[in-house]
Structure formats: structure tokens, C-alpha cells
Amino acid sequence: MNLSDLKEGQTATVARVGGDGPFRRRLLEMGFLRGTEVYVEKYAPLRDPIELILKGYHLSLRVDEAARIEVEEVKG
Amino acid sequence: MSQKSITIALAGNPNSGKSTIFNNLTGTRQKVGNWPGVTVEKKEGHLKTNGCDLTVVDLPGTYSLTAYSIEEIVARNFILDEKPDVVVDIIDASNLERNLYLATQLRELDTKVIFVLNMADLARARGVKIDADKLSELLDVPVVFTVGNKNKGTRDLLEKIMSVAEAEIDFPRTRRVYYGKDIEKAVSELSEFIKEKTTAELPYHIRWAAIKLLENDGIVKERILQSANPQGEAILQEAELKRQRLRDFFDEEPEIVMTDHRYGFIAGIVKELVKTVSKQRVDVSRQIDQVLTNRLLGLPIFVFFIWAMFQLTFSLGAYPMDWIDAGVGWLGEGAGQILPEGIFRDMIVDGIIAGVGSVAIFLPNILILFFCIALFEDTGYMARAAFLMDKVMHLIGLHGKSFIPMLMGFGCNAPAIMATRTLESEKDRILTILINPLMSCAARLPVYILLAGAFFGAKAGNVIFSIYALGIVLAISIGRLFRSTLLRGKVAPFVMELPPYRVPMFKGLLIHMWDRSKIFLRKIGGVILVGSVVVWFLSAFPREVQFSRDYEAEIAGISDHYRPLISAAHGDLRERLLGKRDEAISALEILQAREKVERSYIGRLGKVLTPVFAPIGMDWRGSVAVLTGFVAKEIVVSTMGVLYTVGADEDEKSEALKVALRKSNMTPLSAYAMMTFVLIYVPCLATVAVIRRETNSWKWAAFSITYSTTLAWLVAFIIYQGGRMLGL
Numbered sequence A: 001m002n003l004s005d006l007k008e009g010q011t012a013t014v015a016r017v018g019g020d021g022p023f024r025r026r027l028l029e030m031g032f033l034r035g036t037e038v039y040v041e042k043y044a045p046l047r048d049p050i051e052l053i054l055k056g057y058h059l060s061l062r063v064d065e066a067a068r069i070e071v072e073e074v075k076g
Numbered sequence B: 001m002s003q004k005s006i007t008i009a010l011a012g013n014p015n016s017g018k019s020t021i022f023n024n025l026t027g028t029r030q031k032v033g034n035w036p037g038v039t040v041e042k043k044e045g046h047l048k049t050n051g052c053d054l055t056v057v058d059l060p061g062t063y064s065l066t067a068y069s070i071e072e073i074v075a076r077n078f079i080l081d082e083k084p085d086v087v088v089d090i091i092d093a094s095n096l097e098r099n100l101y102l103a104t105q106l107r108e109l110d111t112k113v114i115f116v117l118n119m120a121d122l123a124r125a126r127g128v129k130i131d132a133d134k135l136s137e138l139l140d141v142p143v144v145f146t147v148g149n150k151n152k153g154t155r156d157l158l159e160k161i162m163s164v165a166e167a168e169i170d171f172p173r174t175r176r177v178y179y180g181k182d183i184e185k186a187v188s189e190l191s192e193f194i195k196e197k198t199t200a201e202l203p204y205h206i207r208w209a210a211i212k213l214l215e216n217d218g219i220v221k222e223r224i225l226q227s228a229n230p231q232g233e234a235i236l237q238e239a240e241l242k243r244q245r246l247r248d249f250f251d252e253e254p255e256i257v258m259t260d261h262r263y264g265f266i267a268g269i270v271k272e273l274v275k276t277v278s279k280q281r282v283d284v285s286r287q288i289d290q291v292l293t294n295r296l297l298g299l300p301i302f303v304f305f306i307w308a309m310f311q312l313t314f315s316l317g318a319y320p321m322d323w324i325d326a327g328v329g330w331l332g333e334g335a336g337q338i339l340p341e342g343i344f345r346d347m348i349v350d351g352i353i354a355g356v357g358s359v360a361i362f363l364p365n366i367l368i369l370f371f372c373i374a375l376f377e378d379t380g381y382m383a384r385a386a387f388l389m390d391k392v393m394h395l396i397g398l399h400g401k402s403f404i405p406m407l408m409g410f411g412c413n414a415p416a417i418m419a420t421r422t423l424e425s426e427k428d429r430i431l432t433i434l435i436n437p438l439m440s441c442a443a444r445l446p447v448y449i450l451l452a453g454a455f456f457g458a459k460a461g462n463v464i465f466s467i468y469a470l471g472i473v474l475a476i477s478i479g480r481l482f483r484s485t486l487l488r489g490k491v492a493p494f495v496m497e498l499p500p501y502r503v504p505m506f507k508g509l510l511i512h513m514w515d516r517s518k519i520f521l522r523k524i525g526g527v528i529l530v531g532s533v534v535v536w537f538l539s540a541f542p543r544e545v546q547f548s549r550d551y552e553a554e555i556a557g558i559s560d561h562y563r564p565l566i567s568a569a570h571g572d573l574r575e576r577l578l579g580k581r582d583e584a585i586s587a588l589e590i591l592q593a594r595e596k597v598e599r600s601y602i603g604r605l606g607k608v609l610t611p612v613f614a615p616i617g618m619d620w621r622g623s624v625a626v627l628t629g630f631v632a633k634e635i636v637v638s639t640m641g642v643l644y645t646v647g648a649d650e651d652e653k654s655e656a657l658k659v660a661l662r663k664s665n666m667t668p669l670s671a672y673a674m675m676t677f678v679l680i681y682v683p684c685l686a687t688v689a690v691i692r693r694e695t696n697s698w699k700w701a702a703f704s705i706t707y708s709t710t711l712a713w714l715v716a717f718i719i720y721q722g723g724r725m726l727g728l
Helices: A021-029 B018-026 B070-082 B093-108 B120-125 B132-139 B154-166 B181-197 B206-214 B218-227 B232-250 B254-273 B284-292 B298-316 B318-338 B343-360 B363-379 B381-394 B400-408 B413-422 B426-438 B442-484 B506-540 B551-568 B571-599 B601-608 B610-616 B620-628 B635-643 B655-663 B668-680 B685-695 B698-725
Strands: A011-017 A037-043 A050-054 A057-061 A069-075 B004-012 B030-034 B041-049 B052-058 B086-092 B113-118 B128-130 B143-146 B274-276
Touching: A011 A021, A021 B254, A037 B284, A057 B381, B004 B018, B004 B070, B004 B093, B004 B154, B018 B030, B018 B041, B018 B052, B018 B086, B018 B154, B018 B506, B030 B506, B086 B093, B086 B154, B093 B113, B093 B120, B093 B128, B093 B132, B093 B206, B093 B254, B113 B132, B113 B154, B120 B128, B132 B143, B132 B254, B143 B154, B181 B206, B181 B232, B181 B254, B206 B218, B206 B232, B206 B254, B218 B232, B232 B254, B254 B274, B284 B298, B284 B381, B298 B318, B298 B363, B298 B381, B318 B343, B318 B363, B343 B506, B363 B381, B363 B400, B363 B413, B363 B506, B381 B400, B400 B413, B400 B426, B413 B426, B413 B506, B413 B685, B426 B442, B426 B685, B426 B698, B442 B635, B442 B655, B442 B668, B442 B698, B506 B601, B551 B571, B571 B601, B571 B635, B601 B610, B601 B620, B610 B620, B610 B668, B610 B698, B620 B635, B620 B668, B635 B655, B668 B698, B685 B698
Parallel strands: B004 B052, B004 B086, B086 B113, B113 B143
Antiparallel strands: A011 A037, A011 A069, A037 A050, A050 A057, B030 B041, B041 B052, B128 B274
16 A cells, blocks of 8 residues: 555555655655654645655655555554 | 854754754854855854854755755765864754754764754653753764754853864764664775775765765765776775675665664664653644645635735835835936036936836835745745645646745746745756746736737726736746756655744844845846946937937927017916927927937837847837836836837826827737737846846856747747738
8 A cells, every 4th residue: 555545644654665766765864764654644735745744743745756655554 | 362263064954943043143144145056045154252253154954964955965065075163963852853864964974063952842842851961972962952942052052162163072983873784894894995995085084985885875976086086986886886785685775774774773862862751742833734734724825825925015015115216216316416417417317326226116025025935934834835836836847835936926026036045956946937037027017008008998907817827828838848858857856844833033034034135135236237327328329319300499499489479478378378388399309309219229229120020010119118128127118108209207007108009000919919028028137137146147047038038029929920810
């Protein structure tokens, strides 16, 4: 399952970050590491981007960017 | 006594409160400029303490020190090349884990570092208590607590800076990130290899260089090649070999594994020094966002904020604008009376005062606009605006943050282009700058009002609206075109933090606003000054014109003719005669002024350019009008006033000018073509100057002039010739 498949209010654990070199690394540097819990706070009014909470801060990603993050253990 | 001078670099994540600490340290003694060669803003401040000259350099806010963005490269190069005496890392205590990521990287650079735990009060309010002594002990780095927005801890920080700067510290080799057995082995082997191969002085210390080579850091690779010649090649090969081996072993890029290790190291530290006092979290910021980025309310509220910003800028700004206008008028009159008649006076009054005055008048708008922008930025709302608008802007291949500069363009392009500084990606910034003038600014409106009013009567409103719409459609198409050709590359990823809302500091807002307005005043003032003099020169020279008629003699003749009549008449008749005489004289004077412009250099230029402008339906008068419009677009109207036989002071409301235009050889079609030309062609002088400044290159400014004028001509040509073929 991908992060972009989650609904508002759901939590999941990062399994793998896909995508290419620098962008992938940036996501990891922002804290998307395997095992990190990510909470989907909300989608923007036009359904894109997504607001997420991880490691205690709020971050937004475009839907197609979130689609590159595989998640597991979906809760909520 | 010789003064000691110390350089301090401020590093930190975006939104860590870095600029507040910077303001607290340096007050208003700041210098804003660009980092050499790039368009990243550089802020520098000075202060004196204990007989020391302190220079504080505010590095761009970054999340990491990889070579991911220009900001990161700039920050890293400054620390490595300029070797500041102390690097102060501002850490947002309420967001410790991610902030420590940059901190561990700074620690690796082997430079004197101080950690500042900022906004610990906020962290405490969230129920998180941080043990600073523990952090200091664990990383072997001095730690200071500050609360930036209450100006707490600034003195402690200064004292710590002084003591660290003066101390002879051996950089601790322990207590840094341990990358695991396999990577550490590769790092030390590669370090040995580098040591063996090269005797030359490396720009970096060896362990760091080895780590970066294993991370495949482009800039470090390049520098090694340059400085470790002829062994550079061998070093890079060895590094690639080790990367390959690690990649096979981990089934993953080494840099990803290393990122993992850094966060693992941080997690260990955080566990030791953070005590969660209570689980209860009152997150005001999140509650605010329940409303401001709400699915239903978010966009209407955003539109309201933008509307309010425009209202403030243009309605409130109108009062001081009037004062400046009056002031400029008074100054011009005053100078006209004091200075002796002649070319020098004309240049001062008609060239410099009128020209610079016409730009200075925008200062109130710019101050208010930038105050609002600073408010959006410092509260954290700007990130929400980008969050709301990203989907829309993504259509043009731009980032959500581009929306505000584009919108501001409808007011005035010059400050709008300056507002692109909030964009992080340079390509995004340049693209936004290039298409910004297509947002029809307020100065072009008088031209539309005049032409649409003269030729389209009741439909004028719709016609003007269509011009604005044309600008937007062109901006979208040109944006997509440039994105896929000139500024090719992926749209900057939207990995954007939504920082907690904060109450801005008034002083910070004022500094923010003034920094930008100052640039407008100083730099634009210079270019506008020169430009105004040039246009004045072109329209005022040659001084001696061979007129087709002897206007002086004719005017004298009229005076002579009326003199006996007037002196004989009384009461009403006398008044009427006086009026008739003045009317006759001013009619002649207008004809004279018109002929003077026609024979001036700019008039001749207009005539020379007739073959260029004829295919788009403009005669020499239209050509001259758009040429003078380069200084400021509203000047097109006053020039047309002169050329189409109305007084030069007449404004766009003037019925007489409209009548004159209808009597000329202009048609609704050619008027529409001219309006589209005025919409698209070369941005005004002030805007060009800002483009040059913000892109840091004449090349982009020249490109903007060329592409816009070519496009303007093409669009006007299609409209005019197409319309003629349709028999309009």
C-alpha cells in the first residue's frame, strides 16, 4: 500500500521510499525512514497536496510524491 | 589597541527561528545582498562587544548539508571556505529530532559549533523537557537556551560565542555519528587511500571528504579532482569501488544507509535527553489549521486574505501616494523657480524629478505590500497558501508558492518579482519572474481605459477584461513552454514543512519590510534616474527645431491682435476676449509641442520604426507612445495626449483625447491590437531593473525584454491582420 492510498486520520508505518536519487534522499532526510509512523492530517481542498505528521512535525507532499512511499500496518 | 574581529555563521532549519535570533543579535545593523553568483539572499550584520568586532552571517535555512539545493551548497561552502570562527546552529527545541539531523552534520565538519535550543518554552508547553547538559555532554558541544521571540538568552549566547571563539579547542574526534562496522571500515580505508595518494592540501579534512565521496557528493568529487590532481581520478575510482561494494552488501545506496544511521544516532540521543512530562498536547496551531486549511473554508479564507492585502495596498496606499505626488509636483515647481532657465533646469525638472517621481510614487504600495507578505511569512501562513494553491500552480509547472507573486503582478510587477524570493528553486523563481509581467499591472489600466473607452463604448469593460484574460492565458502557455524548453527539469518537489503558527514580532516585520523596500529605493532609483534622463533627452533634443511655421511670431501676432480689443473692453466681454485669446494661443502651443515631439529624436525613431509597427496597425504616433511607455506604462497615455493634439496633462478621462483618437486613422481593431501590444511588450524600466537584480544577470533581463516584445508583436500581428482578413 502507498502513503497516497491512506485516508484522512489514518496512521501507517513507512516500509520503503521509492523514487529517484536526490528526491528519495530528501524524503529520508525529512524523516521518512523505515519504521517511522506517519499520520495523514488532511488533504488540501483541491485534493492535492497532503498534510502529514511525522516525527512531531507537519509536512506536505504532493499526491504523486506520496505515491512513492510504501507503507504498512495501516491503523485508524 | 587593535580590534579583534570574529565571524559567526548562523545555521539552522527553515522555521527554526533563525532570523529572529539574527535580528536579536544584530538589531538593525544589517546588510542584505545576494550570495555571489546565485540569487540566494545573504544577510550580514555587525555588532561590537567586549572590544570585538562581530560579523554575523545568516546562512540560508536548510534541513541538511547535502548538495541538494543551492541553499545547502551556499551554507556548506561558506563554512568550509570562509572558515567562520564559530558556527551557531539554531535548533527548534519543539522539533528536536529533525533539527538534530543538520546538527550532526555540522558536527562532522570539524568547526567550532554552538547549539542553540530555541523555543524551549514551546516545547515545554507541549510537555517536552530537554536536558541541555546531557545534549552538551553527548555531543561534546556547548549548548545555550534561547527564546527568540522574547529576546531571551541573547546575552548568554553572545558570551558563549566569545568564549568559544577565543578558546583553543581541539575538535573532539569521538561522539560523532557511527555509521556501522561496514561503512566505517570503508570510510577509514578511503581516508587512508586519500592520505597516501595526495600530499596536496585538501579543501576538506579527510574523514569528511571520505564520507562525502561515499555519499557520491557531486561538489566534493569535483573539488577533489581539482585539488588532488593528478591523483584525483584514482581517489574517485577507489570511492566508486567502495560504493559499489557497499551497495551490493546493503542492496541499497550507501547514502541512504548513512542517512538511516544518522537518524538512528539521533534517536539514541533524543531518548536520553528528552523527558515527556505529560502526554497532553494542546496544539493551537493544529486547531487554527482546522479552519484555515479546511476543505470548505480554506480557499474562501485565502481569497479573503488576498483581497484584504490588495485593499490595504491600494486603498490605504492611495493617501501617501497623493502626498508623494503633491511633494514631487511641489519639488518640480520649486526647482523650476530656483534654477535658471535652460537645459539644466529642464533636465532636472522634466527628466529627473518627473521620471524618478513617477516611480517613487509606488513606495507606499510597496511598503504595505511587503508588510503584508512579511506578516504572511512570519506567522507561517505563506506555507498554507502554497499548500492551498499548489494544485492550481502545478498546472503551469510551478510551485504553490508562486501564486502570491503572480497575483501581486496585477498590482505592480516590480514588488511582485521581488516577492519571488520566497521560492526555493531557482528555476521556479526565474520562470515566475519571466511570466510575471504578463499579469497586467495597474499602470497599464489607464491605457486600456483610454483605448477601450474611445473605441468600444459600452463594451469597454468586457474588452478590458478580455485583455486581462489574454494575459493569464499567455502566462499559462508561455509558462508551460519555458518549463519544457528553456527551464527544463522537474517541478521542485513539494516537500514543504507546515511550521506551527507563530505570533510575529513587530520589529521583525518592520526589518523584513524595510530590507526589501530599501532595495527597491536604492537600486531602482539608480536605473530609473538614468532611464528618465535618457528618455527626456530623446524627447527634448534636438533643442533647436526647424518648425514648419513660425509659432513664436504667430503667438505674438495673436497677442497683438487682442491687445487693443481687450484694453478697450470691460466686464464680461473683456473676460470672453481674454479666454478667446488664451484658447488661440494654447492651440498653437499644442501644435508646436506636437511638432517638437515629431521632430525630436524619439519622434524620428518612431517614424523610422513605422515599417515595424504598421503591420500591427500602429502609426508613428502609436510607436512613439509605446516607446516612451518603457519608462512607465502609464506614460503611453500622456504621450498620446501630446501627439493626438490634446494637452500633455490630460489624463485618460479626457473626452477630448478620445474624440481625437476616433478622428485619427485608428479603428477598434487597431486599438485592440495596440492594447494587446501594451499588455505584453517589454516590462517597464523599473521591472526590468528588478528582473536584473533578482535573477542576478543581465542575460535574463535582456531575454525578458526580447521575448516579451517579440511575443507582443506576434500576438498583435495575428489579431490585427486576422481581424482585417475577417473584415473587421
